[in-house]
Amino acid sequence: MRALNYEEVIEKITTFIREKVNEANANGVVIGISGGVDSATTAFLAVRALGKEKVLGLIMPYYENQDVGDAKLVCEMLGINYKIINIKPIVDAFEKSLDFEPDKITRGNIMVRTRMVLLYAHANQENRIVLG
Numbered sequence: 001m002r003a004l005n006y007e008e009v010i011e012k013i014t015t016f017i018r019e020k021v022n023e024a025n026a027n028g029v030v031i032g033i034s035g036g037v038d039s040a041t042t043a044f045l046a047v048r049a050l051g052k053e054k055v056l057g058l059i060m061p062y063y064e065n066q067d068v069g070d071a072k073l074v075c076e077m078l079g080i081n082y083k084i085i086n087i088k089p090i091v092d093a094f095e096k097s098l099d100f101e102p103d104k105i106t107r108g109n110i111m112v113r114t115r116m117v118l119l120y121a122h123a124n125q126e127n128r129i130v131l132g
Contacts, residue, residue, distance in 0.1 A: 020129065024129050026127055027127045028129075030126070033059050035059075053081075056080065056082065058118060061086060085118055
């Protein structure tokens with residue numbers, strides 16, 4: 001079995017990111033930052049591909065006391081601009097418009113899709129593409 005050449009993989013991914021941003025004639029990318037490995041890796045690759053000034057991170061907690069420290073740390077370590085948007089008012093308003101009480105899975109899906117809408121709204125407003 002052939003060993004994976006990580007630098008080669010990183011180069012292919014960052015080239016792909018640059019090409020897609022250029023093809024879209026975009027100003028950069030927007031990324032949902034949770035503080036987990038997936039979003040941190042995505043942000044790292046975006047910064048490597050485009051430079052920190054072209055990467056915007058959105059931190060979107062639901063719970064007011066939710067720890068966003070790891071997400072902020074990722075953004076600060078990479079030097080990217082970021083916004084913290086509490087999605088609770090949006091999710092709660094949406095749930096109130098339903099004629100049923102959403103179960104746990106439905107509620108989780110509403111939260112995920114709310115985050116998606118916010119990512120695309122920021123991307124559209126700032127001529128960026130969503131990366132994730």
